[in-house]
Amino acid sequence: MASRDQKQAGGGFFSSIAYSLSNIGTAMHKSVNGLLGYEGLEVINPEGGAEDAEEEAQRGRWKQEDRDSYWKMMQKYIGSDVTSMVTLPVIIFEPMTMIQKMAELMEYSHLLDLADECEDPYMQLVYATSWAISVYYAYQRTWKPFNPILGETYEMVNHGGITFISEQVSHHPPMSAAHAENEHFIYDITSKLRTKFLGNSVDAYPVGRTRVTLKRAGVVLELVPPPTKVNNLIFGRMWVDSSGEMIMTNVTTGDKAVLYFQPCGWFGAGRYEVDGYVYNAAEEPKILMTGKWNESMSYQPCDMEGEPLSGTESKEVWRVAALPENDKFQYTHFAHKINSFDTAPRKLLASDSRLRPDRLALEKGDLSKAGAEKSSLEERQRAEKRNREANDHQFTPRWFGLSGEVTTTPWGELEVYEYNGKYNEHRSAIDASEIVPEVSTESIEFNPWQYGNLTTE
Template structure:
């Protein structure tokens, strides 16, 4: 992932496994309302399943940050989350309920999964911070689709879930990380460990490096350009993606070439000897970072 535009910021990201690809161009529109600010998502999120070649588009709900001037700051998400199968026409529309007075309705979600003809096939209901249940029509019964894992019981000052912790762990990181990967940032590591003064100093040092780099560019008369992403001049857009409010940014082919080269150098095998898919961590390794039993990991990988 990379910030591809200065303020107003636009982010772009790409992820890939042997089973799917994920591409996102992320921007926002904000509306200041006094003691709160509403954040409206812009951009495009595209997921492609390699086995079936199905493409999915995701549109996320609005986020509100409350009490930004007075009171305890807290966030709420409300509106519709839409997931559209651009290949078959099926879709899911999940409604996030806005928090009411005294916290009524907070975290509640409900919605339906529709076929290409717009006919309901399943209904969903629950709380996005607890669990979500799915009900099938015509007496098909109700089953739990997703349940939140227990929160860590040890020291956890930032309220991280086990999933968030695993995203930060180097033990679950794939080989060949870019030097700019956030898992390698000393300020982030120090902050997570509670060393606030050290984190502040490291962050200041990084910012000074950025300012020095900008001064060098200004002196040389050069313009900054993203390293790994390029603005698409002819992005493939589905009809549902035409009004996304921003340009689409795509990963450069040079990224895969760079990753393959760095993996080969890390393995000492010479250029071109490793591929992205070859270096995908085994299920057992990933599972260990999430605290999942090896048997469950093997079943998930099958």
């Protein structure tokens, strides 16, 4: 197993990251320089073929003239963080925002329910880590989500007894916070994605803090995910790969799970594969975990050398759910559920992502209207910022606040936002009221600015 080999070699988180990034280049690639005249750009074929680089280069979603103009616009950003760029064409977007995408981690939330119900501390980590891996199937979509407007929110109910709220808490740098809760667990995340644009690819580093509290078990888990690379942005068939270590730590007991995401190698070797161990606080392996992040995960008790215990069998703990056929945006059934109003609560906040006119237009296939609405929202956001600065006001999120805690991640420090509890009060008051009028969601105008809560500095 790769994880076991690294452990024996004295590798750790940072060494495995370096190993991963150096070996991601082992995916078979061929320069398109001379094929299309774009020096330095490469087409990387995940299946490892070398003879079809030119064919791959022509399989991008762009027309030739689109590629020309896009490349002229983007080449000046090579080596830069492009997370907050707002000038990207709507053709590369999916009808979902980043704070909606955060909710996709809730699809297999029953795994956290099982972790909370479980008495075995090592199986708690098996369930919780499988939950963290389960979202990667959805993360391999190659469309870009919309950047949320400052103050934009997303609410979700009617799924596993969960109440979910996310909010865009900062515009520069772009930061989001989310809170989810049911009878078994509490989930909190502060997310600040950092990227590095490389021309025909982009590296994405998840500068964030994810914390899960299991209520019955009384333990706190923290997650550090691996980085992700999006290949063939302009030329070739776009595809996504994640490589490196995922670490889930039980901060209450010191136990942890360390799983290694294999980089895609020659002829697709190793692509999607994940393996690793659940360790006790003394760093002794207790459970072996293997699988593929786009398919399933299994576990098996192991000995002190990391070998499966005799007389035991590998048991499946998670498998990706059935998928829609030929879906335009490669959505899962749950992704469609996130976008629908079936998961919206009564009296939906006007700042909710579902109501964005650019997202709605793109969902209906009207790219022209989607582009115009996107530009309008971005200009309105810039105008709001000018007005706020002119009046010496400071934006304050409605549902989250700075905790004062700064956490260190492998890719930089992060100011942590914490849930303030006010959304529970807001939702409880509405749910308890019998006079809340039924309002058609189509009649609600998207408006994140009314929840700015501007205060004088």
